[in-house]
Amino acid sequence: MVVKIQVNNLNCWFKNTQVIKSLFLSILEHEILGIIGPANSGKTTFLRCLNRLNDLNPHFKSKGEILKDGRNINTIKLETLRQEIGMVFAMPISLPMSIYDNITYGAKQHGIKNKKELSGIVEESLVKASLWDEVKGRLDQPALQLSGGQQQRLCIARTLAVQPEVILFDEPCSGLDPISTAKVEETMINLKDKYTIVLVTNNVKQAARVSSRIAFFLMGELVEIDTANDIFVKPSDRRTEDYITGRFG
């Protein structure tokens, strides 16, 4: 198993509150790592450390190192890092432009100008995000006319269009109905062969359905990380068991 991302002794603070405490974790290539845990357990903060989106917050501080393919992410050019590590947010955020422009937006900024090439990227990304059949006839329409579930898959396609290696999903189904949720989950599983996926979710069952391994976070600490099977059948920590059986959280 190849380690895609290695996290060594990561500590994070917002102002003076420590939100992640001495975290060691490896993310393997072509796995779906599910991260579960109650609110304020540091899941999303951790995810946003990986593409350095936390840096936007002036009150954020961190110590420790995150290596991607063995290289410290702080030494990678920010634009390159974020192109290689894409992110899908909790709420489907379509930019106020057409479906086509939403998908080509990132690729264009990365220097792809050829129209044929861009159209190819649009089709390929939409197919991968299982949205192509639903929108192929109306790519020039505003993305905001799509339903919530379609918009979320559009966001996935938009992330895929810049050709990432890792995709971070931050509670991607929290605003979606069950059918849309199923489609997004199916998409994630299909993407596993080509990409490394980190999925933060509040939905324990969802983590069980799609993840290869699951990490349980609690109050900024990693309590346990194991294969999905093991963590549900024989959790080694009492707190994990309490959480997944619904005794708290």
Next chain:
Amino acid sequence: MSPRITQKIAFSLLFLVSLVVFIPVLFIIGILVSKGAAALTWEFIFSMPKDGMRGGGILPAIVGTLLIVLCSISIALPVGILAAVYLNEYAKDNLLTRIIQLSIVNLAGVPSIIYGLFGLAFFVIMLNLGVSVIAGALTLAIMELPSIITTTRNSLNNVPASFREVSLSLGVSRWQTIRRVVLPNALPGIMTGAILSIARIAGETAPILFTAAAFYVPHLPHSLSEQVMALPYHLYVISTQIPNMPEKITYGTALILVLLVLILSFTVIILRIFFRKRYKW
């Protein structure tokens, strides 16, 4: 008192207050139209003044005001937008930023005659621009900067933070994010700020008094370094300095000034509608 009655009283009070705002506008327009409409002829708008400004038209003043307003807005708008982008998107919260912000607030509070004197000392005399369209436009530009910066910052803040995050998360640089996502979506708000500025500076007299406005120039300007007649100053001149002025010319001039502001604002509003259609969320 029952909640229903309290609510009724509150609503009627709110209604009356909004009437108080509306009534002066109605009166101003009403008086201008009733006393000045008779003066509005094509000749009045498109010809030179005659008989010591007691007859003829006011074309030089209309053109002068248009020139001054358009020049000053095309100086102030880019500077103001860029400054607002810097302050809002890039500047760290440090002493320098706070000093800049403080001076913007203070600039907004300076009386307009002070701007006029500053313009005279700095643009007209020190930079040797002379009393000219360009000196007046620069003076007005400085005066409208604070409001343009403030409204631009507000509309930048109104662009959802999530748009920026999405763009950045795709590996798009900060500047490209601002250019492609933030500014286009903030544009309608920025234009509203521009409308307000145009309306305000078109009627300003004090700042152009020593920097651009001429008492009487019975021809159209050939360049921006000439002094020109301007509607607000012309209005002041014909209402106070010239004996036996026909009333309808004074009111007609005032009406033209109001109409000019309306037309300028309307143009920007139409542009704004066009941009709103393109960027919608």
